[in-house]
Amino acid sequence: xxxxxxxxxxxxxxxxxxxxxxxxxxxxxxxxxxxxxxxxxxxxxxxxxxxxxxxxxxxxxxxxxxxxxxxxxxxxxxxxxxxxxxxxxxxxxxxxxxxxxxxxxxxxxxxxxxxxxxxxxxxxxxxxxxxxxxxxxxxxxxxxxxxxxxxxxxxxxxxxxxxxxxxxxxxxxxxxxxxxxxxxxxxxxxxxxxxxxxxxxxxxxxxxxxxxxxxxxxxxxxxxxxxxxxxxxxxxxxxxxxxxxxxxxxxxxxxxxxxxxxxxxxxxxxxxxxxxxxxxxxxxxxxxxxxxxxxxxxxxxxxxxxxxxxxxxxxxxxxxxxxxxxxxxxxxxxxxxxxxxxxxxxxxxxxxxxxxxxxxxxxxxxxxxxxxxxxxxxxxxxxxxxxxxxxxxxxxxxxxxxxxxxxxxxxxxxxxxxxxxxxxxxxxxxxxxxxxxxxxxxxxxx
Amino acid sequence: xxxxxxxxxxxxxxxxxxxxxxxxxxxxxxxxxxxxxxxxxxxxxxxxxxxxxxxxxxxxxxxxxxxxxxxxxxxxxxxxxxxxxxxxxxxxxxxxxxxxx
Numbered sequence: 001x002x003x004x005x006x007x008x009x010x011x012x013x014x015x016x017x018x019x020x021x022x023x024x025x026x027x028x029x030x031x032x033x034x035x036x037x038x039x040x041x042x043x044x045x046x047x048x049x050x051x052x053x054x055x056x057x058x059x060x061x062x063x064x065x066x067x068x069x070x071x072x073x074x075x076x077x078x079x080x081x082x083x084x085x086x087x088x089x090x091x092x093x094x095x096x097x098x099x100x101x102x103x104x105x106x107x108x109x110x111x112x113x114x115x116x117x118x119x120x121x122x123x124x125x126x127x128x129x130x131x132x133x134x135x136x137x138x139x140x141x142x143x144x145x146x147x148x149x150x151x152x153x154x155x156x157x158x159x160x161x162x163x164x165x166x167x168x169x170x171x172x173x174x175x176x177x178x179x180x181x182x183x184x185x186x187x188x189x190x191x192x193x194x195x196x197x198x199x200x201x202x203x204x205x206x207x208x209x210x211x212x213x214x215x216x217x218x219x220x221x222x223x224x225x226x227x228x229x230x231x232x233x234x235x236x237x238x239x240x241x242x243x244x245x246x247x248x249x250x251x252x253x254x255x256x257x258x259x260x261x262x263x264x265x266x267x268x269x270x271x272x273x274x275x276x277x278x279x280x281x282x283x284x285x286x287x288x289x290x291x292x293x294x295x296x297x298x299x300x301x302x303x304x305x306x307x308x309x310x311x312x313x314x315x316x317x318x319x320x321x322x323x324x325x326x327x328x329x330x331x332x333x334x335x336x337x338x339x340x341x342x343x344x345x346x347x348x349x350x351x352x353x354x355x356x357x358x359x360x361x362x363x364x365x366x367x368x369x370x371x372x373x374x375x376x377x378x379x380x381x382x383x384x385x386x387x388x389x390x391x392x393x394x395x396x397x398x399x400x401x402x403x404x405x406x407x408x409x410x411x412x413x414x415x416x417x418x419x420x421x422x423x424x425x426x427x428x429x430x431x432x433x434x435x436x437x438x439x440x441x442x443x444x445x446x
Numbered sequence: 447x448x449x450x451x452x453x454x455x456x457x458x459x460x461x462x463x464x465x466x467x468x469x470x471x472x473x474x475x476x477x478x479x480x481x482x483x484x485x486x487x488x489x490x491x492x493x494x495x496x497x498x499x500x501x502x503x504x505x506x507x508x509x510x511x512x513x514x515x516x517x518x519x520x521x522x523x524x525x526x527x528x529x530x531x532x533x534x535x536x537x538x539x540x541x542x543x544x545x546x547x
Contacts, residue, residue: 038478038479041474041483041516041520041521041523041524042513042516042517044520044523045516045519045520045523048519288486288489382482383478383479383481383482385477385478385481385482385534387481391533391534
């Protein structure tokens with residue numbers, strides 16, 4: 001399989017198209033906009049002084065090197081806070097959204113474990129949220145994984161019905177990394193206000209800097225932020241932890257008590273400055289970026305729909321336009337992936353790139369297995385150009401049409417060797433008006 | 447009419463800054479950054495062209511000057527670590543004239 005950017009622990013699960021297409025010579029796997037974004041050159045420029053001349057420890061209070069680093073860190077903190085409408089003192093720097101999600105979910109649950117042992121999340125969360133919850137369930141906590149509606153949005157009624165007297169935390173992501181679905185965080189926050197003592201955490205890694213967020217307007221108590229999803233460096237992220245009213249959690253790391261005691265360890269000044277600068281630029285450019293991304297996204301969807309039939313868009317159409325997830329019916333998923341590998345599609349339809357299981361997010365949306373398997377996720381970002389969109393569109397149209405014209409092999413049985421001998425002209429049957437789903441394939445298998 | 451003492455930067459100064467910023471934007475060796483900064487420079491300066499408030503124009507000019515410094519340094523770093531050309535640059539000619547510095 002084509003390699004996945006292994007430096008990203010939050011590698012999302014669906015196929016993704018890069019903002020950077022493959023170079024003609026070197027076979028380099030390029031980043032994708034949901035998996036990761038390139039570091040904005042302006043961000044790198046802000047970071048470089050702290051990697052060269054200004055190497056002070058921001059926690060050293062006794063000399064000028066330390067003061068300079070400290071003031072740079074505090075400026076960065078302010079930029080991050082401004083982007084989400086928070087107070088700078090509420091921002092805690094971490095190594096990324098995976099750490100923040102772990103810290104928030106495990107921290108809240110363990111701090112309140114004497115009285116409260118129930119946590120609510122959704123089935124479409126990122127792996128690091130689901131896995132933190134799985135760990136907690138091993139420790140004896142009850143976890144409710146809420147189903148989502150067909151458009152990927154969680155229903156407020158379903159959420160409200162899941163609340164118990166011993167619920168300590170609700171964790172719902174703002175923007176989904178595979179489908180771009182935006183959850184109604186404001187309504188969820190409003191509803192949860194009625195219940196005292198339930199904290200609301202949101203994984204906003206895919207949302208911060210891309211859509212406007214306000215932690216006070218949305219009544220969010222904890223938020224996860226990732227640096228490399230908003231054109232900042234990898235290895236840095238932030239947690240928003242509300243101080244008024246105070247959110248108490250058990251820290252994962254013990255040590256020197258930096259970052260309000262929630263995250264001990266010396267801050268990486270350069271990375272923090274990079275995240276701050278990325279946040280400042282994101283705020284400044286959000287309107288322009290959003291308008292451009294919407295335009296490119298509409299162009300992509302319209303061009304594909306105009307030239308290929310039977311394309312299904314996964315997830316709410318009012319989601320984040322920079323993440324478009326399309327399924328191509330009557331195309332075999334692996335063939336599609338292999339045929340498109342030269343335009344830097346990342347591999348595997350699952351986080352674990354080696355497994356060929358269809359995406360659990362798409363399955364939670366009710367997508368059939370074959371549709372989840374033949375899904376492609378298009379990530380459009382700040383640095384995507386129209387020429388790239390056109391290039392990818394023409395490539396995909398050619399590939400899908402070619403694959404449909406071929407006599408496709410239907411993998412109905414899990415064992416491939418037995419089914420390979422039964423080629424099935426699926427596409428011709430569809431065109432003859434036969435409903436594929438109505439056929440009892442098991443009769444024709446060996 | 448505004449009676450403010452703030453003097454707006456001259457047309458000449460703005461045009462010089464525009465030319466210099468465009469030159470730095472074009473000097474990026476990475477296709478995506480180059481395209482982005484060229485497009486963005488055009489938009490920013492088009493906005494300055496239609497701005498009538500001298501105080502605001504002054505701020506925009508000062509911001510653009512500071513940004514030119516950032517772009518100059520960034521373009522140099524980007525050239526130092528430039529990669530091979532992308533498929534899209536070869537197959538689909540860029541809208542921009544991409545002369546290298």
